[in-house]
Amino acid sequence: MKSPSATLLAEVRTFRQNYPEVRYVDLIALDIPGHFYGKRYPVEMLEKVAAGSPLKLPQNAVLLGAQGGLFKIGDYCFNDGDPDANRRLVPGTLKPVSWESQPLGQMLITSDGTEAPIEFEPREVLTRVLERLHHKGIHPVVAFELEFYLFDKKLDNGLPQFPRDPLSDDVDDQPNLHIERLSRFSDVLDDMAQTAKAQGIDITVITAEIGPGQFEINFGHCDDGLRAADWAALFCRSTRGVALKHGYRASFMAKPYLQFPGSGMHVHVSLYDGGGNNVLAAHQQQPLRHAVAGCLALLPHCMPIFSPNHNAFRRLGGTVNAATRASWGFEDRDACVRIPESDPRNLRIEHRLASADANPYLVLAAILAGLEHGLETRQEPIAPLNEDRSSGTDFPVDMLDAVRAMQHQSVVRDKLGAEFVDVYCENKRQDHLAFQQEISAREYRWFL
Incomplete structure (x- = not known):
């Protein structure tokens, strides 16, 4: 069987072959109110992440309010130094985006399956139940x-x-x-x-x-x-x-x-x-x-x-x-x-x-x-x-x-x-x- 990184790397390379005009890919995840947050990555950098390079985003991005603001919740947001947390690519979700004016791709990311999953990330909550x-x-x-x-x-x-x-x-x-x-x-x-x-x-x-x-x-x-x-x-x-x-x-x-x-x-x-x-x-x-x-x-x-x-x-x-x-x-x-x-x-x-x-x-x-x-x-x-x-x-x-x-x-x-x-x-x-x-x-x- 292929390793997870080998499978992801093959997915990214196949995507690049099929959509050579795409230069950027949105890496996205759902926050608590149900909005997507993330980063726009150059597709060549995405290949490095698929091969095993770290992918980190602020942990507290999951906590954003409905209008994007941060609330003080326990020690989160204002007393924790706003730390980064590891994310991983979700296999099988790298797809072209057809509704933007420029060629673009998107791919889901998540903290579940990483060494330290974010306990309050919605996808991680569902993962634990399943x-x-x-x-x-x-x-x-x-x-x-x-x-x-x-x-x-x-x-x-x-x-x-x-x-x-x-x-x-x-x-x-x-x-x-x-x-x-x-x-x-x-x-x-x-x-x-x-x-x-x-x-x-x-x-x-x-x-x-x-x-x-x-x-x-x-x-x-x-x-x-x-x-x-x-x-x-x-x-x-x-x-x-x-x-x-x-x-x-x-x-x-x-x-x-x-x-x-x-x-x-x-x-x-x-x-x-x-x-x-x-x-x-x-x-x-x-x-x-x-x-x-x-x-x-x-x-x-x-x-x-x-x-x-x-x-x-x-x-x-x-x-x-x-x-x-x-x-x-x-x-x-x-x-x-x-x-x-x-x-x-x-x-x-x-x-x-x-x-x-x-x-x-x-x-x-x-x-x-x-x-x-x-x-x-x-x-x-x-x-x-x-x-x-x-x-x-x-x-x-x-x-x-x-x-x-x-x-x-x-x-x-x-x-x-x-x-x-x-x-x-x-x-x-x-x-x-x-x-x-x-x-x-x-x-x-x-x-x-």
């Missing part, structure tokens, strides 16, 4: 679904405008599920899909959603949880770039319009043992019930992950298929945890609560932690919505309450890592407080 499950003989298969909105490229006094229908040049202000909307916006949607496939992302179904200019993209089921989350993260980046190229803005913002549905991140998860048997389907699906109970038990304590900002909480309960309580049901889109109809081989849960702008690594880590907790404790879930429409347990509906519910919950701290939980909760608390430090026009109208 490794623990693999040691138990449990192998997840994962598929993400992402909803997003298209807007006109120009804002109106800072506010989004409906996208213009390319055929009629009128605004697409009619919320509907019509298949014709896919045809009218086919140029940009097809470019998004083809660009994603060029990034190695397995794109499957495209749907016109209910909101004006709202669409959903489904990804294929993947037996590598890290790769599935990589796909979701990379898709958000490429989709924004492609939209701008076509004269639109694409956004995964959770609730851009109060009067229309928000955008969610739906995650399908099935679990298999070493022999390829579906763990959830065994013993008349009793493990499925245990897994559901575990998900529902941890859900109220993972809300800062599922709803990672002030706007994301606006999405809950307002319109279509957005739950206000932790619930489950068979073929029920009003439930947080839906069990789609399937044969025993493909039995799975669909976790529907997270907003589309949530961090996919952390969302999947929290879902898997809930499934693991349920299989361990073997508790029975509450009644499904199919039996009792009022069934469900409350969860926090604002950020500060959500942070309090998460930070000291022992199971969450054990499953996701105490250091991560402390850092993440303080990051969200500080982001929320920073968001409040601006007086809106509405506030003057009400109280001046």
Whole structure:
């Protein structure tokens, strides 16, 4: 077998042969709020990194707030000297970037798998959860679904405008599920899909959603949880770039319009043992019930992950298929945890609560932690919505309450890592407080 460095070196050299016009490659990773950070490397320097030269970036880049600022979190940021931390290249992710004006490449980097992984790096958090499950003989298969909105490229006094229908040049202000909307916006949607496939992302179904200019993209089921989350993260980046190229803005913002549905991140998860048997389907699906109970038990304590900002909480309960309580049901889109109809081989849960702008690594880590907790404790879930429409347990509906519910919950701290939980909760608390430090026009109208 080739060594990791030999495999990476071959990948870089093949890329250079196939794309000789590319002079720079963006080395990127996802921070806590779900934004990419990184460095732009000359491609010849990338070859040296692939061969084994150190790759270091500031450790605290992972801690940036939603607007890029640094918060004092324990001794991080202001009392630690802002140290560098090692990163490594993620094999198989070196791809061309087609939405920039100049030839460019991009490649994922991560601290997981290095000598000193960053405990609060989102990809490292998911890595630890997956490794623990693999040691138990449990192998997840994962598929993400992402909803997003298209807007006109120009804002109106800072506010989004409906996208213009390319055929009629009128605004697409009619919320509907019509298949014709896919045809009218086919140029940009097809470019998004083809660009994603060029990034190695397995794109499957495209749907016109209910909101004006709202669409959903489904990804294929993947037996590598890290790769599935990589796909979701990379898709958000490429989709924004492609939209701008076509004269639109694409956004995964959770609730851009109060009067229309928000955008969610739906995650399908099935679990298999070493022999390829579906763990959830065994013993008349009793493990499925245990897994559901575990998900529902941890859900109220993972809300800062599922709803990672002030706007994301606006999405809950307002319109279509957005739950206000932790619930489950068979073929029920009003439930947080839906069990789609399937044969025993493909039995799975669909976790529907997270907003589309949530961090996919952390969302999947929290879902898997809930499934693991349920299989361990073997508790029975509450009644499904199919039996009792009022069934469900409350969860926090604002950020500060959500942070309090998460930070000291022992199971969450054990499953996701105490250091991560402390850092993440303080990051969200500080982001929320920073968001409040601006007086809106509405506030003057009400109280001046």
